[in-house]
Amino acid sequence: MSYAQLQVAGLALRGIPTTNAVVRLRAASWHNLLHRLGVHLPYVVVHDLGCLFAYPPQDVGAVSLDRPRLAQIGAHPDFIAQLERYADLLQRLASSEVVTRSRAWRLSDDIIAVLLAKILMLVHRDWPEARKNTWLRELLPLEAEHYEPNAPHHALASDDWTYFYRFYATLLGLAMQVRHAAEQIDLDTLRLLGMFGGADFGSTPLELVDLMGLFTVPMVNDIVNFSLQIIPSVLETKKLKDAQTFSMDGFDGLERIGSLDNLMLTEFAYDEEIFLQKFIDNELYFYARERAREEEQKIHYLLIDASASMRGRRTVFARGVALAMIKKLIIQQEKPLFRFFDSRLYDPMRVGADAHAVPYLLSFRSERGRNYRKVFEEVLNHCRRLKETERKEIVLYFFTHGQCHLPDDLVLRLKELVYLFGIYILPGPRLDLHYLPHLNKHQIVREEALASTRDRSKAAKDILSQINP
Numbered sequence: 001m002s003y004a005q006l007q008v009a010g011l012a013l014r015g016i017p018t019t020n021a022v023v024r025l026r027a028a029s030w031h032n033l034l035h036r037l038g039v040h041l042p043y044v045v046v047h048d049l050g051c052l053f054a055y056p057p058q059d060v061g062a063v064s065l066d067r068p069r070l071a072q073i074g075a076h077p078d079f080i081a082q083l084e085r086y087a088d089l090l091q092r093l094a095s096s097e098v099v100t101r102s103r104a105w106r107l108s109d110d111i112i113a114v115l116l117a118k119i120l121m122l123v124h125r126d127w128p129e130a131r132k133n134t135w136l137r138e139l140l141p142l143e144a145e146h147y148e149p150n151a152p153h154h155a156l157a158s159d160d161w162t163y164f165y166r167f168y169a170t171l172l173g174l175a176m177q178v179r180h181a182a183e184q185i186d187l188d189t190l191r192l193l194g195m196f197g198g199a200d201f202g203s204t205p206l207e208l209v210d211l212m213g214l215f216t217v218p219m220v221n222d223i224v225n226f227s228l229q230i231i232p233s234v235l236e237t238k239k240l241k242d243a244q245t246f247s248m249d250g251f252d253g254l255e256r257i258g259s260l261d262n263l264m265l266t267e268f269a270y271d272e273e274i275f276l277q278k279f280i281d282n283e284l285y286f287y288a289r290e291r292a293r294e295e296e297q298k299i300h301y302l303l304i305d306a307s308a309s310m311r312g313r314r315t316v317f318a319r320g321v322a323l324a325m326i327k328k329l330i331i332q333q334e335k336p337l338f339r340f341f342d343s344r345l346y347d348p349m350r351v352g353a354d355a356h357a358v359p360y361l362l363s364f365r366s367e368r369g370r371n372y373r374k375v376f377e378e379v380l381n382h383c384r385r386l387k388e389t390e391r392k393e394i395v396l397y398f399f400t401h402g403q404c405h406l407p408d409d410l411v412l413r414l415k416e417l418v419y420l421f422g423i424y425i426l427p428g429p430r431l432d433l434h435y436l437p438h439l440n441k442h443q444i445v446r447e448e449a450l451a452s453t454r455d456r457s458k459a460a461k462d463i464l465s466q467i468n469p
Helices: 003-013 021-036 043-054 067-072 077-094 097-104 109-126 128-132 158-173 175-183 187-195 205-213 218-233 265-269 272-280 313-331 358-363 372-390 408-417 453-464
Strands: 241-244 251-255 286-292 299-305 337-341 394-400 418-425 441-445
Touching: 003 043, 003 067, 003 158, 021 043, 021 109, 043 077, 043 097, 043 109, 043 158, 067 077, 077 097, 077 158, 077 175, 097 175, 097 187, 109 158, 109 175, 109 205, 128 158, 158 175, 187 218, 187 358, 205 358, 218 313, 218 358, 218 453, 265 272, 299 313, 299 372, 313 358, 313 394, 313 418, 313 453, 372 394, 372 408, 408 418, 441 453
Parallel strands: 299 337, 299 394, 394 418, 418 441
Antiparallel strands: 241 286, 251 286
């Protein structure tokens, strides 16, 4: 029996009684993502635990065992008793706060895979098969026909029963640790990730590791909590509307130009000759329909100082505001990009509606010094290339501190290309930078403002109010 056949046959042991091929196919995706993290687990358990986080019981069924099917395939009574304990563990997890709230946030497959890795990491470590059988580390096929309820299934051989029995024995022996690991998942982090949509965040092992780091790095929790304080202030942002004449969306007003389909019915009261003359003179009234304003989009370019001088509260403030700014721009249907810098400039990250770069923004760490002139020279060259290729206006926001010294001529050259908005999070009482008058706009965040939750939120919202796509 092949690896895929073994895993699909193991669905007979499932504790979530779904028969939906789409759900099973999604579970195969979770299984493969776990493989990329180096966590090799039976597909049936990934299916059950993933369904707890992804679907309400009415969509996939409440926790229960298929006892007639277990008897049909010859499950030993001791194994059935073991599965009863497994179903009890699933039921306890299903009633936990982290599981019930996660369902409402429609988490992406990557996030669900990372949650399963955190919950089952100890089980994977102690499970003998994970180290012994390297052939059990294959990827599952991602074609729906393999997971149809009426697809042909293979009978489990004695070695296959041993494979599953040992895993369930290991899992149940660590049941308390599994429940504890689930309860330790930070709900605020999950909520924040849910705000940025349900698309997958990462597809490479490195991106998955960044995502997993969100639940272990203490600084990330501080940034998340601060972001959740200020992001609600941007969620009410509305896209500007304009009028259009073609038949899309709802009516928005009255226009002198339009199609006969949108002509006001009262206009037909005119005599034929008067009607024709008014039509020629554009004096008839037509309903206008609502549309998104077709403005030229800007390039919103965020630079975030990651040098040692920005550690602690300054990092929390800068990244929290940057995250809220990105969310506001996404709502406005913009696609901002951001880059970290210290003594060098790191790769740019584009953020669209899927916001796949959010874990990178939250967890990035730097161990280098600082070289502002070199960094901003590179930014100048990058902005020139963007101007040539995309031909859009560029707004450059940079988050740094009071020691960001730059030559006047460099700032003036930048200003010729971009709109400059400097945000200075001061390490001291004074800001003594001679190039400040050359900036289009700048904002100073004093040290005392960072010490107060209320003042910090007020300073952040003041900055966000000045972001105009």
